[in-house]
Each structure stands twice: as C-alpha cells, then as structure tokens.
Amino acid sequence: MRYLRRGWRRLISMRTALLLLFLLALAAVPGSLLPQRPLNPAKVDDYLRTHGAWGRFLDRIGMYDVFGSAWFAAIYLLLFVSLAGCLVPRIRQHARALARKPLPAPKNLGRLPESGSFESGDTPAAYATAARTVLGRRWRVVQRDEPGGVVTLSAEKGYSRETGNVLFHVAMLIALVLIAVGRLFSYQGSVIIQQGQGFCNSPTAYDAWRPGRMAADGHIGPAPFCIDSLNSFTASYTSTGEAASFAADVTYSKVNPDGTDGPPTKHTITVNHPLRLEGDRVYLINHGFAPKVTVRMPDGSVQQDQATFLPTDVNTYYSEGAFQEQGKPDAGQDIGIEGFFAPTPITNANGVITSASPNVANPVLGMFVYQGTLNPNGLPQSVYSLNKTKLHQIGQANLHIGQTARMPNGVTVTFDGWVPWASLQVSHDPTQGYLLFAAVAMVVGLIGSLGVRRRRLWLRITPAVAEKKGSPTVVSVGGLARSDSGNFTTEFAGILSRLRDASTVAEPGLVGAGKE
C-alpha cells in the first residue's frame, strides 16, 4: 500500500510529467521518419523489402504504425493519468483560494519586494475608502481593522492565471477523451468514380473502407445517402500549367427513414469545401483520367470500354492503367491492354513519351496489347495492371484521339477519348465538433495561464498620533508578484502614485520623511 502510494505520488509529480512529455516527443519521431502503414502501406512494403531483418524487427516493435502502437498508447495514457492526478488537487486548491479572502497585511511592508509610503491628511477610514476607489473592481480587496485604529487593506489580483491553467489542462484532458471516442465511432471510405458514375454510402461501395472499432463491429452504420452521379469534374490550369481549381459537380440524395430516396440535389465539391450531410463529409481527394477505347476482338465482336488510369507522376499526371476485355470463355481470346495516358505528351531525349503538364492537350494513349487468358486462376485481380502469365504480347502503339492501331488476328484498338474521374472520400467523426470547443477552451486557458500574473498588494494605514496634534496619517504600501514577476515594478510604481494622488495632502510643515 505504501509503495503504491509512493508510486502514485511519483507518477503525478511534475518531474514525471516532464519525463513523459519528452518520451512522447521522442516516440513521435520515428512516426515521421519511417513509412507508416496507415498513411502509405505500399511504402512500408518497399521498406520491408529493402531492409531485411532490420525492417522485420522494426515491424515487430510496431514502428510502421507508431501512433497506433501499444507503447505510444502507454506513454500518453500514463501522461493522461499523471495529469489528471496532478490536476484534481490543484482544482481543489484553486477553489479554496477563490473562496478565501486575501491574506492579512504583514507587519512590515517595507520588507516586501515592492514598497513605498506617504503621508495623508485623511483619517484612516476615509483614506481606506479613497484607496478602494483607486483600486477599483479589478482587485479583490478586504479591509481589516487592527488595534490602535490601524486600518489595513489586502488586495489580490490575477486569479485568472490559475483559472486559465486549470481550464487549459481540463480542456486538454477532455480533448483527448473526445479524440479517443471519435476514433471508436468514426469511419472513412474512399472511392474512385468516373464522370457519370455514382455510389451509395455503404462499406461495399468503397475501394478502401477504414472503420473505427464501433463501425467495424456494426454498432453504427454509415449515414444513408447516395452520390447518384459525378456529373462533371473540371480542372483548370494557369497559362504556366499550374493547377488553378478543381471542382466536382455531383447530384446526391439522402435516403429517407422509410427507405425511399429523397429529392436529388446538385452540389459542387471543391478542394477546401467538402459536401457536409448527415454528419458525414464528402471530400474531393484526387482526380485523374479514364481513357475510352473500342476493341475489335479476335472473334470479330466489338467491345467498348473506359478504364481508370492512376497518375504515377503527381506533377504531370502521367497516368498508367489497364483494359481487360473478356472474349469467349477458355478460348484464349481475351484481350488485355496495359498502357499509359500522357495528358500533354512530349517526347524526351530517349524517344520516350512522357507528359509535360496535367492539363489535357492532344493526349496520347500508349499501349501494349496482349492476347490470351486474362485471369487464369480466377483470383481477385487488380484492375490497374494485367496478370500476364497466360498472355502474350501481340502489338504496341501510341495513339492520339480517333486513331486506330491494327494488330494480328484482326484485333484493332481505337482510342476514342477520355473522361475524368474523381476520388471521393467520405468521413465520419461524431466528436470533432465538440473537440473544437475543447480546443478553443485550451487556447483561452493558455492565454490566461501565460498572460496573467498573480499579484498582491497591502496597505497599512496608521492613524495620526493623538497627542501630537496635526500629525499626519501614514500610509505604507507593499506589493508582491507571485510567479513570474514581469514588470510588476512599473505597475507598482503606477499604483503607488495613484494611491498618493487620492489622499488629501497633509498639512504643510508637518510632513515627515516620505520613504521608509
């Protein structure tokens, strides 16, 4: 029990909190230097391939998902507990301080860091009233009477420093809880749709579906709505080829509780302006090209197709992809096309076509054409490349729109044109609105905590000595800034002179030494 208590006390000490803060900062470093699975799984696989045993070791200790790893969670949970444990007594203390009256004036105010005194012709009670007016409402003032007719004022200011401090830390704890709850109840889905296509908000519709725990367990279902159609996607570019704007015009409809579709509504999604509905947000994440081809198959039939090509160069949107045209089953007459799409083609020094700009200007579809069996083992197969184990190349061509390439076996491929596609992401996080409040509270708390200084002021007003007629009342003032003193010296000098101005000047000739 004693060890437990000692351990607890150590955990909630500032020293431990500091250490945990460092650990947290340090633990985040590999998350930015090593490839991370949640951000880019392909890069992680690459890294694993090239780094052998070391790479596998890093994998075992969770280095490719630092922010989801047990040890990262351990650090922030400890910090959370340490903070909470430290905060509860501080809140209690602060509440007590708020309720308590400012402390009585010390005997000798001259010993305080800031002090001064002057004489007044007022009686102590009259001057005390005048001084309270000078201090105004910003100071919390308590007046006390001491033996011998002495009146003291105790004033304190700057309570909002600790209030801000507590507010910041409490808001941060709440923010952490909200983030954790948000993670549990969130989901994200992303899907590529070509112009003219649509999708409904359900896990099966997505190319990638990343549910939080509750969504994965089926406790919450995606909000009922459909993006009926991507009516058009437009990208505009400056004269120098830089992107100027991206816009996806969509028609969406909510599904009514009775299962019927709501009225279709048109909306334009742009890069910084998602479509917000039913607690979900629909984002425009990326875009690209889907070339259209007409293929005459070996048996003479004609197939038309358009396939999503993925940009492999983020600057020029040089894209790659594949067409897969099934022929008669098991006849070895499937046609596969792997190729590239260069929106603004240029031929480089080696005679290879690349792209100069993402802006489409007389694009080229470059292709290798294969014949054989497309998917020999019937397993799921990427739509962006071919499984060439049962395919053989029958030709290649670089086509402009409208051109046709002739291959053996009567196969022809015509490049008909292209449509844009847009990659849309649907996100759901029920706590982020509350989180914003917590974040605002954190900033407000910080401003109070770092911008306000706690200071104390005392006045000791000693009455005229009765037998010495006409002797003045002596006012001594002392000040103390708790925590960082800042320019309290200047502030105190100002207060002192205002206090002096508020007093009636003592009768001339009777003024003694001013300063203690």
Place this chain on the structure above:
Amino acid sequence: MAVNSGMAHLSDGLFTTAIATYTLAMASYTAEYAFGRRGRVAATTPAKAEAKVLVGAGGPVVDAPAVPSGDGFGQELANNRPGDQKRVAGDRIGRIAVALTILGALIHGSSIALRGIAAHRVPWGNMYEFSAVVGFVAVVAFLGTMWRAPQIRYLGGLIMLPVVLLMFLAGTVLYAKDAPLVPALQSYWLAIHVSAAASSEGILVTSAVFTVLFLIRQRYDVVTARGGRLRFPVALGERLPSPETLDKVAYRTVAFAFPIYTFGVIAGAIWAEAAWGRYWGWDPKETWAFIAWVVYAAYLHARATAGWKGRSAAWINLLGFGSMTFNFFVVNIVISGLHSYAGLN
C-alpha cells in the same frame, strides 16, 4: 488571375535591399557592442552597486552582481557621463542601428506586401515567403522588446544575425517565383493558420537567441568565478545582461508565442478537416509540429520545476527551437508529406 510581374520584381528588389539594410544595422549594433557601452573596468566601479534599477518589459530588479560583469541594463545609461567620447560614439552608432533596423523592416514589409498584391493572395504560400514573414516578425519582435527595454539595443546584432541568415537562405536556396496558389491553398485558413505559425516562430527565434545568450552568460559567470581562461563564445558574456534577465526575456517570449503557436496548430487542424478529410493524420509536418509543441510545453513546465530551472530549461528551449527548425527545413524539403508547398522543384 495573372501575376503582376513588375510588382513581383519590385518585391524581389526590396527583399534584397532589406537584407542589405539589415546587414548594415547588424554591423552598427556590433560596432556599438564593440565600443563597449560598459567594459570590465566600468563594471567594477562600485558607485551604482546599491541601486535597484527600474527597467521596462522583462525588467526585473537588477542588483549589481558581485562578479565584475557588464550586466548592462539601466546602469550603463546612468554611466553615460559627458566627456566619455567613446561611449557617446557608441550611443550614436546604436541609434543609427535602430534607425536602419526600422528602415529595413519597412522595406521588408513592403516587399512582403507587394509580393501578395502582385499575385492577389496572402504572401505566405511557399518556403521563401514563409521565411520572409518569419524574419519580419523576428525583427518586429525585437523592435517591440527594445521599445519596452531600450537597454538591450546593443544586443541587436545577435538578433539580426539569424534573421539575415534566414533571409539569405530564403533569397537563394528557397526562392520561388511569385505564382498563384494551388487549389489546396485556396482557403482563408491560409491567412489564419500560416500567419499564426509564422508569427509564433518569428518570436520563438528571438527567444532562442536570448536563450543562447543566457547559456553564454551563465558559463561566463562560472568560468570567471573559477578564474578560468575566457574563450569565444564564453568571453562574450562579459557584456551581456545578467542571467536572470536573459532567462526572463527568453521565458516571456515563449509565454507570448506559445498560445499563438497552439492556436496555429489548431487552425491547421480545422483547415485539415476541410481540406484532407481529417483534423489530424500524423502527416510528418503535423508530427513535428506536435513534437515542437510538446517540447515547448516541457520548457514551460521545466521552468516551474525545481532542479530543471535555468540551464536545463534553457536547453529544452533550444531543443524546441531545433524541432521547429527541423520541421521547417528538413520536413519541407526532405520528407514527403501533404504539406508539400515548398515551391522547390
């Protein structure tokens, strides 16, 4: 909308002029420093030893230290006796330095403003522009500190040095032509998020400089107390203000910048929610912003923790500055992430 290239050129010209003006200012500050507002001999004069001296912002009560030193603040003004030719010359040069700094800041500010007007957008859309704004804020922060505490004037060279270095880097390595913003940056959050980041970072540069001076001064005190030999840079401590003063200025600047930095990170999260579909995603830039934030938070705590005050806290401050600098240079240029707006290709 097209970029007004005449204005953009003028902005570039003003930028170079600002660097030149700052360099002159730096030289003048250094000259003032060298003229010795207060040398070792003067410091040992006991005349002012009992004085409590009022100073402005960051102004604590400075008791004259027991060790011979140029604790500077306030006393040297009082020491400004007529007939002390060297000191008068130093003072004149110091005034010239301030005038040059203000002139430089005006030119610098115009360069930044023109850059924005030329492209019809806020002038902080790439690393060059961001550095320009950070440098500008650092200069303004220094001028502001000097307004409240004129005694620190002779330290101006040490503030101008990182600013000139940063601007030189910006003008050479980081330079990017004025251009319209890519769609991802077309948001009013650019004005809010980036200005908060740039101003807090500019102020934190100032804090880091004072922290370095604090460490030098503290080392100086240790070495002189031991009677050891003084070498560069510890020897610089001779004319620096007291360690308490430097520590306080470093702390107050962080205390001022930290809420702004926090606000900047939060504004970034709000923007990320609108642009990338989540408010936080551990993108390298976000990760390092988090690291720097945590380290500066540790600094603020360390300064209130027994056993961590002073030197340890100062090193934590520099660690925070290091993370922030890393976040700007290395994360932007070397590590790929979503914040790829450096404009360097």
